[in-house]
Amino acid sequence: MARTIVTRLLMAIPTLFGVSIVIFALMYILPGDPLVALLPPDAQPKDREALAKQIGLDKPAPVRYINWLKDLTRGDLGYSYTRKRDISDLIGTAFQNTVKLALAAAAFGIAMGLTLGTLAALVNGRWLDRAISMVAVVGLSVPVFWVAILLIIVFSANLRWLPASGMNSPDGDFLTSLKHMIMPVLASSLGTIGVTTRMTRASLLQMYGEDFVMTLRAKGLHNAQILLHVLKNAAPPIMTVAGLQVGFLLGGSVLVETIFAWPGMGQLIFQAISSRDLRIIQAAVLVIAITFVLANLAVDLLQTIVNPRLRRGV
């Protein structure tokens, strides 16, 4: 098993290199001029050249890529001229807040999805199954930023139960934090609920059709006992899909964070889009993509440990 784990870890390295290449290409090779946002509107070509030299943009692309990678390994993501701060400082706190939101949304979404999916599979074909399947499609089709606004309209503007924006006041207690989290978590988790419900329902139904279920019935097991066996066997694909969701929520939180003014990566990206600060966007995307790759790797490893059949290799 140790060998499989090491192989998986090694396989993540080329993926991470791929991520860095894509980001680098987006930063410096696409037609947009990365210097535009950094220079005053009346800048002379001379100023532009001086700045290009200062940042190292006058060197050929491969050299710049290597230099950029070296900076990255030191945790240096560059300097934001619009925010006048090191980008790694900006991202540090924002990343923690995004992870907090994404994990809460993933936990809630996956739990809901597993419950609804199992329920739908148990009552397969009846009205409750159809209703749950409908809920799942709604979850997949609904724009999160719209749901966020509807939640604010109902729970903040009309009922005044929950705060419409922010994370917590500095002196806030646990209950206040929780209140700030409810709407962002609800809005972000809808897609996860949809995906997990559909996957759980489909895998369970497939497993119920297998021969071993008939054997279990013949042995006289209760429905609940059979469900346990079925769940255990249907777990791998559900785990893969659910695991992917953690990563997707990290990236998908941009819209929800923007609306609820949640001080995370999403809001950072939104502000950077408004001020045309490409460096912050690229750095934020890079950090989330690396986390995404590592999260998927973690799910992969977890699968290997839980499911012995996967251990023999790829």
Next chain:
Amino acid sequence: MTTATTNSAGGAPGAETDIAAHSFLGEVVHRFVCQKMALGASGILIILILSAVAAPLLTQHDPLRGVVSQRLQPVGTPRHPLGTDEQGRDVFTRILYGGRISLATGIIPVCIAAVLGTAIGATAGYLGGWVAALLMRTMDMFYAFPALLLAIAISSSLGPGIKNAIIALSIVFIAPISRVALVATRQEVVKEYFEAARLSGANTPQLIVQQLLVNIFSTVFVYAAGLIGVSILAAAGLSFLGLGAKPPAPEWGYMLNALRGSLYVQPWVVAVPGLFIFAAAMAFNLLSDAINEALDIKSA
């Protein structure tokens, strides 16, 4: 062949009488129209598309010009059934015209990606070897990003605008479609009919067009159809963030963001554009589910 398996499995007496020749397409269409959901979804889509196309016939207002004295009228105002926005423009008119941009930015990227992704996946699957390794490893690089985030990164590098949003979303969808096309191609090229065509002297272009593309089409089509809902949501999301349609263009995602500031003044007017994004995405998702179900004759 399907009927034969049904008989042996079901073993229903007298089932032979049911055996009648159906064309594959006829059977699929029949199975499609038998689903109420499919018909409902198709109906919604036809209405949305027609009303976007016929927008000038359905409203007399100008989508770009507002009357300042009539800002933020509520839903249900005479002459403004869906209210007016923060600049006094008729929301209903902007929704109609906005459908042109919003539906196009949702559908076009999937079409572009379907063509390019199929080309890449089929080439990789047909040729194999180092070409396949090169193509698919390149595609893998894009897999490491959550879809919306990659679209944000690309379109922010290219600069805001509908064209750039479409390019960004197309790039995002090429990787998953190429993988589906690759798997489908690998399954087809080892089948006997393909070998037979090759042995009977078909050259490479003939093999690819007449044998391969025809046979992987439905797999790619079903998968791509499922992406349109995702694409509509992502396109609206990009516009919402200021990366898609530029003001004052009517676009559902951008409208939602522009109206957001009036949340406490006219909440239900703010909710209108989102309802249309939702309806379009939902209709496409239900439609793709229905097509998938209708094509899946074997499991019936």
